[in-house]
Structures are given as C-alpha cells and as structure tokens.
Amino acid sequence: MEQHRVEKQASWLKWKWWLILFLIAFFIAPFILTEFYLTILCEALVMSLLALSFNLLFGYMGQLSFGQAAFYGLGGYTVALLVTKLHFNFWLSMIAGVLVAGLIGLIIGYFCVRLRGIYFSILTLAFGQLLFFIIYKWHNFTGGDDGIQGVFPPEYLKSPTAYYYFILIVFLLSAFVLWRLVHSPFGQIMKGMRENSVRTEFLGIHIARYQLITFVIAAALAGLAGAIWVPFYRSVAPFYLMWIKSGEPVMAAILGGPSTFYGPILGMFIMTFFHAWVLAFTHFWPVIMGTLILIVIFLLPGGILGFAQEKLRGRRSKGT
Amino acid sequence: MAFLQTQAVVKDFGKLRAVNSVTLDIRKGDVHAIIGPNGAGKSTYFNLITGYHRIDSGKVLFQDEEITKLPSYRRCKLGITRSFQITSIYPKLTVYEGVLMAILAHRKASLHFFSSAKKYFKEDVWRLLEDVGLEDQANAQGDSISHGDKKRLELAITLGTEPELLLLDEPTCGMSPEETETTITLINKLSQVRGLTILFTEHDMGVVFGIAKRISVLHQGTLIADGDPEAVRASEEVQKVYLGGAA
Amino acid sequence: MSFDVIFNQFMSGIARGALLFLVASGLSLTFGVLRVLNFAHGSLYMLGAFISYSLWKYLLIPVVGFYVAAVLAALIMGGVGILIEFFLLRRLYSRGWPEQLLATYAIVLIITDIVKWCWGGEFLSIPRPKPFAGAVFLFGFPFPSYNFFIIILGLALVIFLWWLVYKTRLGDIIRAAAHDREMVSALGIPIPWLFTWIFMLGSMIAGLSGAASAPYGAIALGMDIDIIVECFAVVVIGGMGSLPGTLLGSFIVGQVYSFGIMYKPELALAFIFIVMAVVLIIRPWGIFGKPER
Numbered sequence: 113m114e115q116h117r118v119e120k121q122a123s124w125l126k127w128k129w130w131l132i133l134f135l136i137a138f139f140i141a142p143f144i145l146t147e148f149y150l151t152i153l154c155e156a157l158v159m160s161l162l163a164l165s166f167n168l169l170f171g172y173m174g175q176l177s178f179g180q181a182a183f184y185g186l187g188g189y190t191v192a193l194l195v196t197k198l199h200f201n202f203w204l205s206m207i208a209g210v211l212v213a214g215l216i217g218l219i220i221g222y223f224c225v226r227l228r229g230i231y232f233s234i235l236t237l238a239f240g241q242l243l244f245f246i247i248y249k250w251h252n253f254t255g256g257d258d259g260i261q262g263v264f265p266p267e268y269l270k271s272p273t274a275y276y277y278f279i280l281i282v283f284l285l286s287a288f289v290l291w292r293l294v295h296s297p298f299g300q301i302m303k304g305m306r307e308n309s310v311r312t313e314f315l316g317i318h319i320a321r322y323q324l325i326t327f328v329i330a331a332a333l334a335g336l337a338g339a340i341w342v343p344f345y346r347s348v349a350p351f352y353l354m355w356i357k358s359g360e361p362v363m364a365a366i367l368g369g370p371s372t373f374y375g376p377i378l379g380m381f382i383m384t385f386f387h388a389w390v391l392a393f394t395h396f397w398p399v400i401m402g403t404l405i406l407i408v409i410f411l412l413p414g415g416i417l418g419f420a421q422e423k424l425r426g427r428r429s430k431g432t
Numbered sequence: 433m434a435f436l437q438t439q440a441v442v443k444d445f446g447k448l449r450a451v452n453s454v455t456l457d458i459r460k461g462d463v464h465a466i467i468g469p470n471g472a473g474k475s476t477y478f479n480l481i482t483g484y485h486r487i488d489s490g491k492v493l494f495q496d497e498e499i500t501k502l503p504s505y506r507r508c509k510l511g512i513t514r515s516f517q518i519t520s521i522y523p524k525l526t527v528y529e530g531v532l533m534a535i536l537a538h539r540k541a542s543l544h545f546f547s548s549a550k551k552y553f554k555e556d557v558w559r560l561l562e563d564v565g566l567e568d569q570a571n572a573q574g575d576s577i578s579h580g581d582k583k584r585l586e587l588a589i590t591l592g593t594e595p596e597l598l599l600l601d602e603p604t605c606g607m608s609p610e611e612t613e614t615t616i617t618l619i620n621k622l623s624q625v626r627g628l629t630i631l632f633t634e635h636d637m638g639v640v641f642g643i644a645k646r647i648s649v650l651h652q653g654t655l656i657a658d659g660d661p662e663a664v665r666a667s668e669e670v671q672k673v674y675l676g677g678a679a
Numbered sequence: 680m681s682f683d684v685i686f687n688q689f690m691s692g693i694a695r696g697a698l699l700f701l702v703a704s705g706l707s708l709t710f711g712v713l714r715v716l717n718f719a720h721g722s723l724y725m726l727g728a729f730i731s732y733s734l735w736k737y738l739l740i741p742v743v744g745f746y747v748a749a750v751l752a753a754l755i756m757g758g759v760g761i762l763i764e765f766f767l768l769r770r771l772y773s774r775g776w777p778e779q780l781l782a783t784y785a786i787v788l789i790i791t792d793i794v795k796w797c798w799g800g801e802f803l804s805i806p807r808p809k810p811f812a813g814a815v816f817l818f819g820f821p822f823p824s825y826n827f828f829i830i831i832l833g834l835a836l837v838i839f840l841w842w843l844v845y846k847t848r849l850g851d852i853i854r855a856a857a858h859d860r861e862m863v864s865a866l867g868i869p870i871p872w873l874f875t876w877i878f879m880l881g882s883m884i885a886g887l888s889g890a891a892s893a894p895y896g897a898i899a900l901g902m903d904i905d906i907i908v909e910c911f912a913v914v915v916i917g918g919m920g921s922l923p924g925t926l927l928g929s930f931i932v933g934q935v936y937s938f939g940i941m942y943k944p945e946l947a948l949a950f951i952f953i954v955m956a957v958v959l960i961i962r963p964w965g966i967f968g969k970p971e972r
Contacts, residue, residue, distance in 0.1 A: 170777075176777055176780060176781070178784065223955075223956055223959050226959050226960075226963045227959070227963065229776055230716045230776055230780050231915075231919070233780055234716065234718070234907075235911070235915075237907075237908065238908045238911055238912070238952070238955075239952070241904060241905075241908050242908075242948060242949065242952050245948055249945045250945075292545070292546045292547075292548075293545055293546070295548050295549060295550075296545050296546055296547055296548065296549055297536045297541040297542055297543075297544045297547070297549045298542060298543060298544060298545050299549065300532065300533055300536055300549045301533070301536065301537065301542045303525065303533075304522065304525075304533045304537075307522045307523070307524055308520060308521070308522050308523075310516075310520060311520045311521065311589070312533070312537070313504055313505050314482065314504055314513065314514060314520075315505075315508060315513075315533065315538065315589070315592070315593055316505050316506075316509045316537050316538060316593060317505055317537050317542065318503075318505045318506075319505070322542070325543075356788070359784070359788060362781070362784070366781065396792045396795070396796060397792075398788040398792045399788065399789050399791075399792035399793065401785075401788050402785040402786065402787070402788030402789035402792075403785070403789060405781055405782075405784070405785035405788070406767070406782060406785045409771070409778050409781060409782055409785075410770065413774075413778075486970065
C-alpha cells in the first residue's frame with residue numbers, strides 16, 4: 113500500500129509541471145500571438161467552459177445533454193439585454209447571466225431528471241429548442257433573428273489583450289472550482305450515480321435531486337461562458353442556442369476524452385482551432401462535426417486522453 | 433411491537449400474482465430467513481419491503497410507521513438496507529471507494545462541495561473493510577475481485593449506511609464452502625455484536641437452519657409457514673412443497 | 680368561439696395528429712424492437728421530403744407524379760436505412776446507449792448538411808395533388824382536402840401496423856424480440872436480419888411521411904429537429920414503446936397545436952411543452968406507459 117501511495121505522488125508531480133508550463137504559456141500568449149490567434153484562443157477558453165459544463169453531466173454523472181448551448185445563449189442574452197437596454201453595470205450583468213442560466217436550468221432540469229438515459233437526452237434537446245424558439249420569435253424583446261448588437265465591456269476591458277486576461281482568469285477560477293467539486297464528496301456521489309445508480313439509490317440518495325443539483329451547476333457554468341463571450345464578440349444571436357451549437361461541447365468532450373477532467377478542454381482547443389481553419393473554405397461545419405463524432409466513436413473510443421490513459425495503464429501492468 | 437410488518441401485501445406482474453397477500457411480522461434482533469422453491473416470490477417480497485417495486489395493495493410498517501408509499505432512498509434513510517441477488521457494487525471504483533460512497537451518503541457529507549472526498553471518514557472505511565476481511569484488497573477495482581469478495585464488498589457497502597434492518601438476498605449464492613462458512617460467521621457477528629435485525633433469503637438449507645432464529649416459507653407468492661426452525665422443519669405443508677407429491 | 684370554428688380546428692388537429700403518428704410510429708417501431716432511439720428519424724423524414732420534391736419536379740409524371748415520387752422516396756429512404764443500420768448501428772449494439780445516441784446524433788448533423796448542400800436553404804413545397812387539390816367546406820370554413828389524404832394515410836398505417844404486429848408471424852417475432860431478444864435469437868431467428876428489416880421499415884415510414892408532408896406544409900431545413908421534438912412529445916405524453924400510446928399522444932399533440940395556433944401562433948410549441956411537463960410530473964412514464972419498476 114505504501115508503494116501505491118508513492119506511485120500516485122510521482123504521477124501527480126509530473127502533472128504539476130505540465131500545468132505550470134501551460135499556465136505560463138497562457139499568461140504570455142498576448143505577447144506572442146497576433147490578434148487573430150488571440151481571438152481564437154479566447155473562443156477556445158470560453159467554449160472550454162461550455163465543454164466542461166457538458167462533461168460534468170456526461171463524464172461525471174453519466175447523462176448526455178444536447179441542450180447546453182441554450183444556457184450558454186441565455187447567459188449571453190441576459191448580459192446583452194442588461195447592458196444595451198438597461199445600461200446595467202457590466203459586472204452585475206455577468207452575475208445576472210449566470211443566475212438566469214442557473215434558474216432556467218433549475219426549471220428545465222426539474223423535468224429532465226425525472227427521466228434517465230436517452231429520454232433525458234432528448235428532453236434536453238427539446239427544451240433547448242424551445243428556448244431557441246422563444247428567443248427567436250420574441251422579436252420585440254430579443255431582437256429575434258437580428259440578435260442584439262453593441263454589447264460593450266467597460267473601457268478598461270475593451271482591448272483584446274485586457275479582455276483575454278479577464279477570460280483567462282474566469283476560466284482558471286471556474287476550472288479550479290469545478291476540479292474541487294468533482295473531487296468532493298458530492299463528486300463521489302455523482303460518480304456513484306453514474307457507475308451504479310440503483311446501488312446509490314439504495315444508499316439513501318435521492319437520485320433525481322442530486323442530478324438536479326448537478327444540472328443547475330452545469331447550466332450556470334454554461335451561462336457563465338455565454339456571459340463572458342458576448343461582450344468580447346460585441347453581439348449575440350439566436351443561433352447561440354441552437355441544437356447544432358449544443359453539439360460542439362459534445363464533440364469536444366468525446367474527442368478529448370470524457371473520462372478525464374482535462375479531456376473536454378483538450379478536445380475544445382483542437383476543435384476551436386480546427387473550426388477556425390475550416391471556416392476559411394467552407395460553411396459546412398455540421399457534417400464535419402458529425403463525421404468526427406463517428407470517427408471517434410469507432411476508432412478512438414474514450415477520446416484522446418482516454419486512449420492515452422489506457423495505454424499508460426497497459427504499460428504499467430506490463431512493467432509489473 | 434413488530435419491528436417490520438407487512439400486512440397483506442400484493443404484487444402483480446400483469447396476470448401473474450408474484451406476492452399473494454403476505455402478512456408477516458419480523459421481530460427486532462432476529463435473524464429471520466425467508467425460504468421457498470424457485471419462483472416463490474422471495475426476491476419480489478424483498479423488493480416490496482425495500483421499495484424497489486410498487487405495492488399493489490397492502491401495507492408495510494417499519495417501527496410502527498407506515499412506509500408503503502415511501503421511495504426506496506427514504507426507506508434507506510430510515511434504516512432499511514439491502515443486498516441484491518446479483519451483486520450490486522461499483523465495478524469501476526475501488527473497494528475502498530465503494531465503501532466510502534456508502535458512508536458519505538449516510539453521514540450527510542454528500543452535499544459537501546469543496547473538500548477532497550479522500551480525506552473523509554478514513555477510519556470508518558478501514559474499520560468496515562476489516563470487519564468483512566477486505567482490507568488487503570482496498571485498492572483493487574470492484575470488478576477485478578472474486579465473486580465471494582464482491583459479496584463481502586456489497587455487505588461492507590450496506591453496513592456503511594448503518595442500517596437497523598438488513599435484507600440479504602441470497603448472501604451465499606455462488607460461494608465455495610469456505611466462503612459460506614466465513615459469511616455465516618459474519619452474519620452471526622453482525623446480529624450478535626451489532627444487534628442488527630437480519631432478514632435473508634437462501635437456498636442453502638444448511639445456512640438457513642444454522643443461523644436463522646425464525647423461518648418463513650413462501651410458495652407461489654403465499655406464506656405457508658412461519659415460526660421457529662423446528663416447527664417449520666416438522667411442518668407437513670413445507671415438506672409437501674419442497675419434496676413435492678404426497679406427504 | 681362557435682362550434683364551426685372549433686370543429687374546423689379539431690379537424691386540423693386530427694390531420695396534424697395523423698401526420699405526427701405517421702412519423703412517430705416509425706420511431707416507436709424501431710425503438711420497441713431494436714431498443715435504439717433513432718435520433719436521425721427526423722432527418723430521414725426531412726430527406727424523404729426533399730427527395731420526393733426533386734423526384735416530383737424532375738420526373739414530371741402527369742397526374743400521379745406526386746404519388747410516384749412519394750413511394751420512390753419511401754423506398755430510397757428504406758435503402759438509406761439499411762445502409763445506416765448495416766454500416767453504423769450494427770457495430771454499436773454491443774456498446775451502450777450513449778454511443779448509439781451519439782452515432783444517430785452524428786447522422787443528424789451529417790444529413791442536415793447534405794440537405795443544405797443539395798437543396799440550399801430555401802423553403803420548397805409541392806402543390807397538393809389531385810384529387811386532393813381543393814378544399815371542402817366544413818360548416819362554412821374551407822378545409823384543405825389534402826388533410827383528408829393525410830388522415831387516410833394515417834389510418835392506413837394504423838391498420839397496416841396493427842395487422843403486421845398482431846396478425847403476422849413477423850409481428851409475433853417483433854413482439855417477442857421486444858420482450859426478450861436472447862430468447863428469439865435462441866429460437867434460431869436471425870436477429871441481425873430482423874433488426875435490419877425493422878430499421879428499413881421504420882426508415883421507409885419516415886420517408887413516406889416526409890413526402891406526405893411536402894404538400895401539407897413547407898419543406899425546409901430544421902424540419903428534422905422540429906419533427907423529432909414533436910415526436911418526442913408524442914411519446915412522452917402517450918407512453919414509451921406503446922403503439923396505442925403513440926396514437927393517443929399524436930392525437931393530443933395535434934389538438935394542442937391546432938388550438939394553440941388559433942390562440943397564439945408563436946406559443947403553440949410552448950403549449951405542447953406545457954402538456955408534456957404536466958405529464959412528466961403526474962405520470963412520467965406516459966398515459967399508456969408502464970412504470971419502470
């Protein structure tokens with residue numbers, strides 16, 4: 113047992129160095145990258161939050177949500193409406209965006225958690241579409257098809273570099289909080305629901321209630337992503353809530369590896385830069401996403417990091 | 433006062449009546465066996481007590497409180513825990529993590545969001561693992577241990593919820609004679625040392641008559657005998673049901 | 680609100696319900712036997728609609744052009760279904776429901792772009808074919824005759840499915856396989872062949888419904904998701920994996936939509952969701968469904 117503990121320490125140390133390296137790289141990025149690439153990096157960080165929110169439900173709780181983009185869009189629209197129509201304080205709007213997404217997540221989640229498996233998944237898609245539909249049709253309030261333009265951050269965050277650091281800090285804080293969450297007792301219960309929900313139920317856990325809590329956290333996180341993105345991009349549009357947009361965190365998570373914490377982040381970074389490259393010569397992004405999903409399902413189950421984990425495990429057992 | 437009481441409980445699956453108006457008292461502190469041929473409705477009866485199935489008619493009372501409509505997680509909180517015939521553990525988690533799961537759930541730590549789960553209840557987990565004899569396998573993955581060990585793991589997990597009434601569905605199913613001996617000793621210890629009330633089903637008559645203080649016999653969903661082991665063993669009805677044909 | 684208006688809306692609701700039943704029944708069928716919820720069912724519906732449009736437009740067969748196009752579209756979608764089942768789904772039966780759902784989700788993404796590439800983003804439609812081109816007058820209100828065609832088609836499908844499932848040997852196998860797959864396989868019935876066949880049938884129904892919807896409303900991108908969401912509402916309300924449930928659910932959703940449109944057009948979809956939400960609270964397994972435990 114002693115040896116096992118030591119082994120765990122060694123691998124943890126190795127990870128720490130990688131993390132520090134990445135952190136340094138992220139902090140000096142604005143000085144190395146052109147504005148174009150910095151923008152893509154911003155998008156990658158924001159969308160990674162969305163991917164993490166999806167994977168909270170999928171990798172950690174075992175449920176597929178096809179509606180995370182709806183909460184992303186809600187966060188964005190809340191900020192856009194408060195800033196442009198009511199000239200609200202930027203920071204308060206951010207908080208409002210998260211709260212609105214979380215609240216709607218509570219209402220929708222209440223219904224979704226009454227079902228499991230594929231029914232849960234399609235219900236999330238259905239509610240996501242309902243939200244998209246409401247935003248799209250409510251022309252007077254949300255601008256409908258046109259969306260909302262002219263969403264500006266405060267003066268000191270107007271430059272891309274400044275806003276980049278803002279996004280980076282929000283990302284790092286959120287990822288940290290999420291990391292603590294999935295390693296907490298609550299996170300263990302989440303794992304228990306995923307691994308054997310009947311057993312967990314018979315330990316006294318009200319499954320629907322715990323799933324609802326996780327759902328709300330995921331919705332709020334997705335809302336945060338939308339809330340910080342919209343002032344950067346200066347506008348928001350209904351397609352942010354569409355089912356196709358919901359596919360991006362799904363794609364990212366299964367590409368990177370849903371069984372790991374960092375997998376969705378890796379997957380989203382790859383996807384965001386790949387998307388930017390693809391956009392140069394075609395608008396047909398859904399077909400590429402769909403094909404990639406199929407490729408991952410058939411050729412790389414477990415995603416990139418999942419695959420790497422298996423290889424490491426195999427090598428370790430061969431060594432002994 | 434009966435500890436657990438079922439009053440005329442009925443469960444139908446379509447046209448099949450799996451449990452036919454069973455009225456039974458289980459006394460506190462007893463080791464009580466439910467036996468009967470295959471298809472007698474033993475597991476279904478367990479499912480009704482623990483809330484896995486909805487009851488079609490009748491009542492279930494625990495410590496004089498009616499629990500008929502309560503969902504299973506609430507019954508567990510009241511102190512009723514069970515093991516399953518097909519061992520229900522956490523295959524991809526380690527033995528340690530499985531037991532920890534139960535304790536976290538029971539001790540209301542489940543809504544702690546920020547501290548590291550690994551730091552919780554270490555002594556309690558180790559004590560439970562030692563009680564069932566699995567301390568050497570603490571880091572083994574759930575699906576990698578032997579069948580007998582899996583059953584012991586499930587027992588440790590159920591004990592993590594500190595139950596007052598423990599339902600064991602065929603606890604020695606698939607075990608070797610040595611493992612069966614160990615399990616019998618364990619069940620006796622749980623009853624005598626911890627004062628648990630234990631309700632179990634079994635096919636192994638040696639186990640049943642070895643440790644049960646009371647035995648109830650089900651046949652095609654109906655209760656046909658109930659009493660101390662000698663009375664049940666001598667009952668003509670029971671002999672007819674098990675041996676078939678004329679008494 | 681006078682009786683004639685109500686009756687008219689009621690009949691519109693029946694027509695819409697019939698169309699929903701056409702689509703949802705294919706979904707129910709595949710789910711009941713294969714235990715796979717084909718997310719891409721709506722995409723097959725949409726593809727069937729677009730293909731029938733092109734066939735109608737380019738084959739230029741007089742009088743029965745639409746009907747020929749519809750049947751051909753159904754057959755083509757049956758073929759597509761065979762391809763999807765054989766090359767993709769078959770390898771995923773041993774994997775869990777997440778992979779199956781993700782795969783069908785991927786197919787939705789792919790088909791949606793294929794349709795966009797082939798037909799662009801416009802709205803298309805086929806004029807209503809004879810003899811259903813005009814309107815009948817119900818209590819003084821014009822009611823499109825084509826709606827009767829949809830209703831007849833729906834009824835025909837109900838009868839066909841009822842006959843298939845309850846009166847044929849294949850139907851016995853279907854019902855047995857829905858209950859116990861291993862048993863059926865042990866009886867020597869080739870399960871893979873059965874699955875392909877059922878999936879093909881479901882896809883054909885999807886294609887036919889798509890074609891039927893072309894003169895009913897507009898064909899456009901997004902109809903794949905719209906119909907799958909409504910189908911899902913049907914199944915939630917009526918009950919999972921139950922054909923009578925699908926019938927009842929289609930009826931209810933059709934009526935809610937029809938009267939919802941009359942009251943406030945933008946909110947018609949929301950009304951359907953409200954009904955679905957109510958069912959989920961009171962009876963999560965649907966009206967004709969059975970509780971899981």
